[in-house]
Amino acid sequence: MAALGDDPELVRIGNCSGFYGDRLSAMREMLEGGQLDVLTGDYLAELTMLILGRDRLKDPNLGYAKTFVRQLEDCMGLALDQGVRIVTNAGGLNPAGLADKLREVAGKLGLHPKIAHVEGDDITARAGELGLGNTLTANAYLGAWGIVECLNAGADIVVTGRVTDASVIVGPAAAHFGWGRTDYDALAGAVVAGHIIECGPQATGGNFAFFTEIPDLTRPGFPIAEIRRDGSSVITKHTGTGGAVTVDTVSAQLMYEIQGARYAGPDVTTRLDTITVTQQDTDRVLVSGVTGEAPPPQLKVSLNTLGGFRNEMEFIVTGLDIEAKAALARHQLDAGLTVRPAEIEWTLARLDRPDADTEETASALLRCVVRDSDPKKVGRAFSATAVELALASYPGFTFTAPPGDGAPYGVFTAGYVDAAAVPHIAVLPDGTRAEIPPASETLALADVPEPALPQAFPAGPTTRAPLGRVALARSGDKGGNANIGVWVRTDDEFRWLVGALTVDQLKVLLPEAAKLTVHRHVLPNLRAVNFIIEGLLGQGVAYQARFDPQAKGLGEWLRARYLDIPTEFLA
Structure with missing residues (x-):
């Protein structure tokens, strides 16, 4: 067990990144804005893994979030001075490479942090034998226990590959409180806290439906979870930062990218139907009552493949007879294609309105998207055919952008493998490699029966x-x-x-x-x-x-x- 703060009954975890490309200054803002025990960052999404996969194809030394390196070049000394541990999944496809890069940065700064990393999630080389097919990337979602091992070994900075988004929050909480692997309710509470703060200012008023109720969205603050020993938490933010923390801003993030009432993870299955959210004070929301169950026996795997090549042309259609003009363009392009792509999709966005007082509001957008495994079929053979119509089609014919070559596109799918088939290794600050066993107790995932619905609201006006x-x-x-x-x-x-x-x-x-x-x-x-x-x-x-x-x-x-x-x- 390794206490990460001064209060044995509470750990204060802030988040400074919700995606690869989030506010670069957020790490410094969080470190300077008030007290923290741990600072986390979530840099990985389904699309990010594809981007990092392409980076790694160009340079095998890459595959991690480069913006995180820039943030630590600025803030490593500040974090060490304040005793704030940093835990992040910015390692992406190359956590060992990121750890080495951070040691290089530390050396240039004259600093001596203890740096650890978690690996094993990258199973790309074994995807075929595991029945996952031929992929560009294949990464299993690991859990929090490798992070716990690194923190217990005294790491100041822990970088991981593909762990679940909430794991970078669950790991520090489990290390601080010494939770065991079957402390399901506490772990589930930390998963919920992690899910709330993992997307940064989406929990403090960003992307919020009733956004006009938020007093200042100029630069909403990043969120903090004050997690308690029982797994309950208070969601808050640094005093004086923009945005707001309310029941609704927290609920908005709770509803983001979830499925059913059971939220499966590698460490615990969280029952989302047990969450209670209560406004405790201004910018302080209590999240409590969460229960958990044993995790499923399989791990989810993020699979990215190169699906082929795509191109598009977007026609501007203005004024009267929009439908007839669009039909003419479709007919002409279809007739002019000497080489047909495997997929051709047309959409007509009727953004126009009658008697419009600007040309833009009198116009609709006709979009043609093509895809094929052969880049030639969606390259100039397609876009040049569209351009050739410029003087021979409907009145007012024009495009939103010039023609171009086709570009590769990726396809994301989810796979599942037995947890025992995926290594989970904590590489400690001294280089020791600690293997993390899979959960010994599992429970197959099942749907939760629909709860008893409330009595219908009476009919009326x-x-x-x-x-x-x-x-x-x-x-x-x-x-x-x-x-x-x-x-x-x-x-x-x-x-x-x-x-x-x-x-x-x-x-x-x-x-x-x-x-x-x-x-x-x-x-x-x-x-x-x-x-x-x-x-x-x-x-x-x-x-x-x-x-x-x-x-x-x-x-x-x-x-x-x-x-x-x-x-x-x-x-």
Whole structure:
């Protein structure tokens, strides 16, 4: 056991990165803004692993988040002076390489931090034998115990590869309190705290549906989890920073990129239906009551492959007869292609409006996307054919961008392997390699039966209005699937919501989902329903099946749709 702060009953963990490319100054802001015991950073997403995979193809010494190195060049001395431990997954595909780079940086700065790393998640070389196919990257989601081992060995800085996003928070909490591997409720509470703060200012008002309620979003502060011995936590931020921490900003992040009521991880399966969220004070939200179960016997694996090559041309269509003009362009391009790509997708975005007072608002966008395994079929053979129509097509013909060659695109899929088949190794500051065994107690993942729904809200006067007048939402991606979490603020509104926003109603409101499989999960403690829309995003973010490939705006589209809402809710 290694205490990470002065208070044996509490550990104060801040986060300074929610993605690769987040605010560069956030590490210094967090270190200078107030007291911390641990500072974490989440740099990895499904798309990031593909980006790092391409980096590694160009240079085998790369494969980690280079911005993290820049942050530590600036802040390593500050963190050491304050005794703040740093834990991050910025190692990406090359945690050992990042650890070596940080030692090089420390030497140049005249500093002597104890640096450790966690490895074993990269199973790319064994993907075929494990039944995962031929991949560019294959990384199993490891848990928190390698991080615990490194911290217990005195590491000041711990870098990992692909661990679950919450693991960089769970590890320090488990090390501080000396939790065991079957302390499921405490571990689950830390997972929830980690899930809330892992995306940085999304927990302090960023990307928040009722954003006009947030007093200052100029530069929202990054979040902090004050985790207690029982796994409960208070979510907060440094005093004087922008944004806000409220029940709703915390709930918004809780609803982000989740599936059902069971949230599986390599260390614990967290029951999201047990979470209680309470406003304790200004910018202080208590998260409590979380229960956990044994983890499943398999680990999830992030698989990225090169799916082929893609290109697109976007036509501007202005004024009258939009549909006829678009049909002419489609017919001409289709007839002119001498080499046909394997996939051709057309979309017409009717952004125009009648009698528009600007040319832009009188225009629609006609987009053609092509994909093929042969780059020649989606290169100039495609874009040049589109350009040749410039003087021979509909009136006002023009493009949003010049033609170009096709570019490779990636495909993300999730695989699963037995946990025992994946090494989990903590490389300690002195170079010792400690093997972390898989969980000895596991429980197969199963759906939670839908809870008893509240009594229906009584019929009464209704008004046709946007759902977002009453409800908040947050949406995101998981591979090719999208999730939309929708929640309300009062019990009566929840009684109405669960009856009104069914799967069938969602398909009416979002016609793009009408022919897809949609699942609904009800979370009464959060007054929420969460929808999973299978296949909406094609083969993942890099495939770019929609103009919003990560479904970030999907919840806001839903909130803008009209339905009959009890009039009393709209007062």
